[in-house]
Amino acid sequence: MYKNVLESIAGIEIYPIISFLIFFIFFIGLTLYVIFSDKNHIAAMGKLPLKNDDATNYGGEPEL
Amino acid sequence: MSPQTITNPHQPLYQTEQAGGLDTFYYDNKIVRDFAYASLVWGVIGMLVGVIAAFQMARPEFNMGQYATFGRIRPLHTNAVIFAFVGNGIFMGVYYSLQRLCKTRMFSDVLSKIHFWGWQLIILSAVATLPLGYTTSKEYAELEWPIDIAITVIWVVFGWNMFGTIIKRRERHLYVGIWFYISTLITIAVLHIFNSFEVPVSFLKSYSAYAGVQDALVQWWYGHNAVAFFLTTPYLGMMYYFLPKAANRPVYSYRLSIIHFWSLIFIYIWAGPHHLLYNAVPDWAQSLGVVFSVMLLAPSWGGMINGLLTLRGAWDKVREEPVLKFMVVAITAYGMATFEGPMLSLKNVNGIAHFTDWIVAHVHVGALGWNGFLTFAIIYWIIPRIFQTKLYSKKLANTHFWIGTIGILFYAIPLYWAGFTQGLMWKQFNNDGMLQYSNFLETVLQIVPMYYMRGIGGLLYLFGVFVMIYNIVKTVKSGSLVPNEKAQAAPLLPAEKDEAHGGHWHRWIERRPVQMAVWATVAILIGGIIEIIPTFLIESNVPTIASVKPYTSLELQGRDLYIREGCVNCHTQMVRPFRSETERYGEYSKAGEFVYDRPFLWGSKRTGPDLHREGGKYPHSWHYHHMLDPTSMSPGSIMPPYPWLYDQNIDIASTPAKIEALQSLGTPYPAGYAQRANQDLAKQAREISAQLATEGIEVKPEREIIALIAYLQRLGTDIKVKDETASK
Numbered sequence: 170m171y172k173n174v175l176e177s178i179a180g181i182e183i184y185p186i187i188s189f190l191i192f193f194i195f196f197i198g199l200t201l202y203v204i205f206s207d208k209n210h211i212a213a214m215g216k217l218p219l220k221n222d223d224a225t226n227y228g229g230e231p232e233l
Numbered sequence: 234m235s236p237q238t239i240t241n242p243h244q245p246l247y248q249t250e251q252a253g254g255l256d257t258f259y260y261d262n263k264i265v266r267d268f269a270y271a272s273l274v275w276g277v278i279g280m281l282v283g284v285i286a287a288f289q290m291a292r293p294e295f296n297m298g299q300y301a302t303f304g305r306i307r308p309l310h311t312n313a314v315i316f317a318f319v320g321n322g323i324f325m326g327v328y329y330s331l332q333r334l335c336k337t338r339m340f341s342d343v344l345s346k347i348h349f350w351g352w353q354l355i356i357l358s359a360v361a362t363l364p365l366g367y368t369t370s371k372e373y374a375e376l377e378w379p380i381d382i383a384i385t386v387i388w389v390v391f392g393w394n395m396f397g398t399i400i401k402r403r404e405r406h407l408y409v410g411i412w413f414y415i416s417t418l419i420t421i422a423v424l425h426i427f428n429s430f431e432v433p434v435s436f437l438k439s440y441s442a443y444a445g446v447q448d449a450l451v452q453w454w455y456g457h458n459a460v461a462f463f464l465t466t467p468y469l470g471m472m473y474y475f476l477p478k479a480a481n482r483p484v485y486s487y488r489l490s491i492i493h494f495w496s497l498i499f500i501y502i503w504a505g506p507h508h509l510l511y512n513a514v515p516d517w518a519q520s521l522g523v524v525f526s527v528m529l530l531a532p533s534w535g536g537m538i539n540g541l542l543t544l545r546g547a548w549d550k551v552r553e554e555p556v557l558k559f560m561v562v563a564i565t566a567y568g569m570a571t572f573e574g575p576m577l578s579l580k581n582v583n584g585i586a587h588f589t590d591w592i593v594a595h596v597h598v599g600a601l602g603w604n605g606f607l608t609f610a611i612i613y614w615i616i617p618r619i620f621q622t623k624l625y626s627k628k629l630a631n632t633h634f635w636i637g638t639i640g641i642l643f644y645a646i647p648l649y650w651a652g653f654t655q656g657l658m659w660k661q662f663n664n665d666g667m668l669q670y671s672n673f674l675e676t677v678l679q680i681v682p683m684y685y686m687r688g689i690g691g692l693l694y695l696f697g698v699f700v701m702i703y704n705i706v707k708t709v710k711s712g713s714l715v716p717n718e719k720a721q722a723a724p725l726l727p728a729e730k731d732e733a734h735g736g737h738w739h740r741w742i743e744r745r746p747v748q749m750a751v752w753a754t755v756a757i758l759i760g761g762i763i764e765i766i767p768t769f770l771i772e773s774n775v776p777t778i779a780s781v782k783p784y785t786s787l788e789l790q791g792r793d794l795y796i797r798e799g800c801v802n803c804h805t806q807m808v809r810p811f812r813s814e815t816e817r818y819g820e821y822s823k824a825g826e827f828v829y830d831r832p833f834l835w836g837s838k839r840t841g842p843d844l845h846r847e848g849g850k851y852p853h854s855w856h857y858h859h860m861l862d863p864t865s866m867s868p869g870s871i872m873p874p875y876p877w878l879y880d881q882n883i884d885i886a887s888t889p890a891k892i893e894a895l896q897s898l899g900t901p902y903p904a905g906y907a908q909r910a911n912q913d914l915a916k917q918a919r920e921i922s923a924q925l926a927t928e929g930i931e932v933k934p935e936r937e938i939i940a941l942i943a944y945l946q947r948l949g950t951d952i953k954v955k956d957e958t959a960s961k
Contacts, residue, residue: 192499195495195499199492199495202491203488203491204488206488211487211488212487213406214406214409214487215477215483215484215487216483217334217404217406217408218330218333218334218408218410218477218478219483
């Protein structure tokens with residue numbers, strides 16, 4: 170019943186290809202970036218929440 | 234840095250001063266406290282309504298009058314918990330962490346206040362309208378059009394305040410938590426606007442701009458992603474901030490968090506159609522939903538693992554610190570719910586689980602475990618800090634933790650059991666090839682004990698919250714709020730040239746919130762557009778069924794009563810193409826049958842039987858007696874009675890406006906029909922009344938029950954004569 174729904178949309182074939190390519194290239198790029206990104210930069214980013222920004226730090230341990 | 238309070242009352246508290254190359258500024262803690270309080274207060278209300286609704290399913294006596302039936306308070310419960318409890322929880326967490334991650338006060342105190350009070354007013358309007366029956370009936374989007382507009386305005390205020398804060402920040406790089414906040418802001422805006430297209434009929438009544446299949450696909454694109462971007466991404470952002478804070482160590486893998494973010498927002502947006510498996514939606518959309526739901530497991534578990542491994546080597550702290558305990562259970566619940574989600578998206582599992590209590594259990598593992606426990610953890614963490622004190626009692630917090638955890642188990646396990654039992658009973662055939670449990674009620678009565686246990690689980694959980702509130706009140710009393718917390722940071726200088734032009738593209742984007750927002754929007758729109766655009770094209774492509782006609786004016790009024798009473802909360806209108814369903818209910822539902830359904834009323838839960846083929850199944854008198862006292866027709870039924878339908882008159886003054894609104898959306902009523910519609914309505918009503926009179930029932934034709942009977946008798950009858958079905 171529905172198998173012809175997509176066929177009747179002009180130029181529909183290109184959509185899955187485009188979306189696959191967007192996904193594929195983006196994730197390959199992202200993965201490469203993540204693997205090869207600068208260690209220090211990554212470490213610094215990870216520590217952002219721990220920068221000593223709490224004037225009040227009661228009950229917890231000393232901040233990093 | 235030592236704790237500081239402001240001593241000079243004449244000096245603007247949040248004024249920025251510069252000294253020794255450092256800016257001195259003040260974090261706004263008051264707004265954080267306000268959102269925390271609001272989250273707790275609404276949490277109690279939302280959960281209390283939930284407990285009442287839970288016991289209503291075990292004992293219909295708990296349906297207390299017209300304005301407190303299950304159909305009306307179930308949306309109140311879901312809205313209160315999602316948008317009031319979790320919503321205020323999000324704003325609490327965002328306002329606390331964003332200021333500190335950006336090293337600046339919120340952009341505007343005025344916007345913060347408008348945001349806070351505007352949001353509370355929206356919730357109050359929900360509390361006022363939903364029990365009165367003003368509802369669009371679309372799940373988690375039940376609020377009527379004026380409130381939809383108010384939500385849009387307040388959301389823009391929130392976004393303005395958030396981006397203003399990000400732009401005036403003193404920290405060059407945006408931490409991953411902020412990316413999650415940005416994606417939340419943008420995606421919820423897109424979802425809310427697209428799902429709320431509706432044509433107003435009156436001040437508190439509207440018809441969906443979409444009909445049938447299209448409405449269903451847009452609704453579940455919304456519904457699924459509301460879970461994704463309201464209950465998940467902001468809480469992940471908060472996890473990435475508060476978990477490292479509470480454990481006092483950076484997140485396990487920042488690299489993994491980058492992958493987690495992009496893959497989650499890329500994939501989540503596609504998975505909506507898994508709510509409509511085996512429903513009358515195109516196969517390609519269902520398959521898309523399944524594939525992306527399964528893929529979603531990877532980023533979800535990546536995030537969970539990242540959270541849990543952050544605690545590596547610190548599990549001794551977990552034993553000591555209730556905040557961490559709550560967080561561990563929250564993250565574990567997130568992991569369980571996100572494993573279960575893809576599993577439930579597999580068609581063979583979905584065939585059993587869908588429409589049963591299994592789904593209710595699934596969402597409550599997420600809501601009670603993930604959202605609830607993470608909210609509690611963050612409140613336990615924040616309140617002592619902004620009040621310059623220690624938590625009043627760790628012991629009580631531990632008690633809360635255990636009561637809450639046991640509450641979740643008592644809630645979820647019986648419902649899993651109930652869902653599994655009922656799902657299998659619906660499908661059970663005997664040796665003669667007949668349905669083993671042909672009476673739907675048998676399958677309900679079987680699981681009523683589970684409903685009691687679930688209610689007890691909910692009570693336990695709620696009791697835990699009261700323990701928490703006591704603890705928090707004591708904590709607050711022992712300290713004093715630092716409304717404006719002093720902090721210092723170097724001002725942000727323009728980026729050095731080499732940094733601006735060199736480096737990785739992702740590092741580039743980490744410094745640029747606006748570009749980050751644009752790319753996050755692109756990511757979610759790709760999924761949204763590819764999923765949604767064909768559904769718009771469907772309207773012209775779906776095979777139409779010649780015999781399907783618009784509702785008569787009386788049926789339309791009856792349908793609006795069905796919406797007002799929230800029947801859709803317990804009854805589906807979607808016979809799936811299984812033999813077990815066609816045997817029980819009749820011909821399976823076709824997409825073309827719903828072209829005049831605004832909104833669609835397919836439902837998502839079968840506490841009662843499906844009603845799509847209800848028309849003509851019983852005489853008018855059956856419905857008359859059944860709505861007045863369901864147990865008279867179905868002994869043991871847990872459906873509440875609806876006696877007010879027999880006293881109240883149909884609101885015929887609204888008929889012309891309703892017809893005109895539907896005409897403006899393309900429903901083919903003849904020109905000028907709006908003015909004649911009430912004559913037809915009266916005629917049909919008299920016929921039903923006369924028919925009832927022959928069965929010895931005296932009822933005036935203007936009563937609401939007449940309209941409801943007209944609608945119920947129409948349901949699914951359009952294609953009863955199969956030969957008339959014409960597929961183009």
